[in-house]
Every structure is written in structure tokens, then in C-alpha cells.
Amino acid sequence: MAAGLCVRHAGLVQDPTSSPTALAAALRETGYLADDGLATAAFLAMRMNRPLFCEGEPGTGKTALAQALAQVLGAELIRLQCHEGIDASQALYDWDFPRQLLHLRSLEASAAASGEKLDAEAVEASLYDQRFLLARPILRALRTSPSVLLVDEIDRADDEFEAFLLEVLTEHAVTIPELGEVKAETPPVVVLTSNRTREVHDALKRRCLYLWLDHPDLAREIEILRSRIPGIPERLATEVATAVRKIRQTELLKPPGVAESLDWARALQLVGARHLDIESAAATLGAVLKYREDADRVRAQLDTLLAS
Template identity: 55%
Template sequence: MGEKLREESYLAGEGLATAIFLALKLQKPLFLEGEAGVGKTEVAKVLSRMLETPLIRLQCYEGIDVNQAVYEWDYARQLLHIRTAEALGTTGGDRSRLEDELYTRQFLVQRPLLQAIEHRGENPPILLIDEVDRADDEFEAFLLEILSDYSVTIPEIGTVRAERPPVAILTSNRTREVHDALKRRCLYFFIDHPDLEREVEIVRLRVPDAEERLTRQVAKAVQRLRSMDLYKPPGVAETLDWTEALVALGAKELNEDLIEATMGSVLKYHEDQQRVLLQSLSLLAGS
């Protein structure tokens, strides 16, 4: 599994590769937790490419509900249908028949969870439930129900059940603790920031145009940034962004001027940038 992931430019440790393999083999959801930017969402994208199947993404946020996650009715089209029927006089005075027509597949809008359940492709889709920690407790309980049997009941239509369960990947940035019941339903893996050598290898793999000296300097600099008391320490995503920015500028090695000019690629909060500037940039440039 590790080699297959590497072929898709994703460098996974043995633990993560094993967790992904078991999730596929046992058809269980995989819950990935860790700081932002460590590669949780990328796992779903890589699996989509590797298995040649669609990626269906549900981005969670505060206040998300069934209408945004599963389905809703196209009220604009329903209203248009009513007005058209009345204008053409096709209702025949039978309002109940007209109302029945409104709640059919014709007017049903599929949202990500229903799309994943009803998918009929050659392979089951990858269902990415991203940043589940941003949703509230009620939605979390609803997700637990969905992940138990991959079915949903639409009162006007009936119960829709997946022929083959999607490959579910849940991610959390740990902005709050997710309930144990949801975690117990899944295989769990915590993705931490990589050590120096692994980060160097990731940069080599993802930004092959970077000079070897620059690659190692950037990785060391990011490791030092993470050791500082920053509001938002950079993740691997920022390491790659920074390297790509430096390569685009034709940089061969890191220096203080380049660090100051490209700091926005690696530190996304003004307060963090100011804190680094107050310290000696030579500590980073001399990596």
C-alpha cells in the first residue's frame, strides 16, 4: 500500500499505510486526526486517483444540517411546476395529485451523502467528510447513523440504501473533541508533523525541481518554525507552498531576504510573521 501511495506522490509511513489498507479491506470508515496541513484531506484525493473512482466531498461547518449534507427539494422548480400546471389547466382541480408530483426524483437535489450512497459506478466512491470537528453534536449523531448502514430515509420517496458502501474518510483538525461513539465506528489514525528526513523526502517527491540544498534548508527552517510559540505552526502543505514559491523565484538556497519576501507562503497569520521577524531570520536562513 505504501508503494502505491508513493506512486501517487503521497509519502505515508507504515502506520498510515496499514490503516488505509485495513479501511479498504474491512470496509470501515477511516478517521484521520491531526493539525491542519499534515495531509489528511490529501489521503482521500490520493485514494480517488489510485482506485480510479470519484471523490465526493462533504465540507463540514458550524450549523450544517441534513439539507446541506444529504438532500433538499428544488423549491424554485417546484414553484415553476405549480404555476405551469395552473396556467395550462392540467391540474383538473386535483391539488393532492399536483402535490404528489412535486415530491418526486425530478425535484430532488442530491447533496454529498446521498450522492455517495446512490453512486452506481464500477468502484465505490471515496466519501470525504472533511473537518467533522467543525460540525455540531446533532450532526455528528446523524453521521454516526449514516455510517452504520449507509442508508437514508426520504419520507416522500422511501429508504435509499447503498449497493456498495463508499470508502469513507473523516478528518478532524481537533478544534474540539469528536464524540467517542463516532470514533469507535471508524478505524483511527493520528497524522503528526513529519520528522526532518521524512519532510525532506516529501519535498523531494512533490517539488522535484527544487535544489537539494534548498529542499533541506526549507525543511529545517519549517521544523524550527514549529518549535516556536506560533499561533498557527506551518504544516507540510505550507512547506510545499514555500518551496514552490522559492523555486518559482529561481532560488537555489535560502537567505534572509528570501525568507522575508516569501514569508506569506509559510506563515498565514500576521502575528506569527511579526514574531519571527523580531527574532533573527539568520536562524532560519542558516539551516
């Protein structure tokens, strides 16, 4: 996997899959700041060829980790967004029925014009050709090398889908009755995420390496802001990270994640704020809070939240 892939860091050429330290350095170059525990878990998942199960509150960087790994590995990121009622066909493959129907009508028209009789077996074989196959995310990941398969919000899917996913992740292969087995030459790097809206079954977790992601501490969040928003004043980055940390401790419907911290800092820069005060904070709260009730609650406490 990703053989020969190297990145340049601190004047040295390193293989990002050679050690957790090399992987952390490579992730940092994409703008993703990984601590030792995260870098080690991701490194082991790749070297042991095991899915990485990332659990934590929304906005803690679970999805961004998969995106950063794809960049580091020079791999295609293939995302499967889970939802209630998702089934295997939505994740695996389907047949392009309208195109198959057009193909069948074309065959019938050609046969009628020539006076020949259609061979039923040949017609059926032509209908289930690769050109009519609609590859969904899992099949695409098995057929693409290298790839990173992101199974996002697995906790939104049901038990049956979990069982199907467990089988696919174990075998790295699927069987299409009309075409046969499709097996990955190089298994994809798999990242599963969960916001813990429900408990995922132990059978799936046992197949994975587990990683809990929490919101970053103050120093790391400041570092993330300065890394992802070049040129942001140090004072503004510190004030935004500090304010967001206090806001998360308030009872909210949706506490802000790192993505909201970044949006807020960018919004403040766009309105010309050099530091965070009550006026600029109130004007840009829509970048960091997504519910009216949350915005009202925070707006009423801005003087306290912004106090140093």
C-alpha cells in the same frame, strides 16, 4: 469495492487494496508518501468497510489522504465540509423549491387552458420527483460507486450532527419520505478528519478506525518536497524542510503544515532562489506564514532559524 483496479509499480501490476504495501506504493504514485502505519490503517478501513477517522494538527495531510485514495481507487471524491450549525439537510438532500414552484404554475396554466381539474395526489407526486431532488454530499456518495466521502473537520459540527452521521455511516442508507430508502450498492470509502478543536464523541470514534497524523519527520518532508516539486534542487528542499521544522517549534498562532512547505519551496523557485538565505526567506514568508504576528516573530529570528 474497486474490484479489478490495478496500478503499475516497479514493473509489477498490483491491486492497491491487496495489502498495505501495495496501497502505499499506489499512494506514492499520486505523490502522497504514506508511512507503514498510515498505509495499514487506510488498507484496513477499506477492507473492513469502516470509516477512517484522521485526527491531527492542520496541515498534516488528512484531507490530502482522502484525495489520494480517490485517485488510487479511480473514485469520485465527494467532500462534506463541516461547520458550526451544519444540519442533516445540508449534508443529505433538499428539494429545489423554485423549480417545483415553476412546475406547479405550469400545471395550473395547462389545466386552466384545457378546463381540466388538477388531481391533487398526482400533482404532489410530480412535485417530489427525482428531477427536483438536490443531492447533497452524503446522498451523492451513497448513490455514486465508487466514491470516497470526505467528511472534513467533523470537530466543527455539533453533537446532533454527529449522531445523524453515525446512523448514516452504520446503515449506509437514508430514507427520503417522498421517495423511499436510498441504500448504497457499494458503500463509499469514508474519511473523517478532525483538527481536535473539540473532542468528538466516543460513539462515532468506535464506528471508525483511528489514525493520528503528525507532521512528517525531516527526511520524509524532504522526500515529499522532492516528490511533489520535480526539479527542486536537493539543497533547497533540505533547507526548506529544515527551516519549516524549526519554525514549527516556535510559538505561533498557526504553525505551517506540509502544504505551506510546498508553497514556500515553489515560491522560492519562482523568485529564482537556489538555496534559502535570509533575503529570499524574508521576501517569501507570506507563502508559509498566514498571520502578521507569526511573520514578525519569525522574521526577527531568521538568522537563527536558518543557521545550519
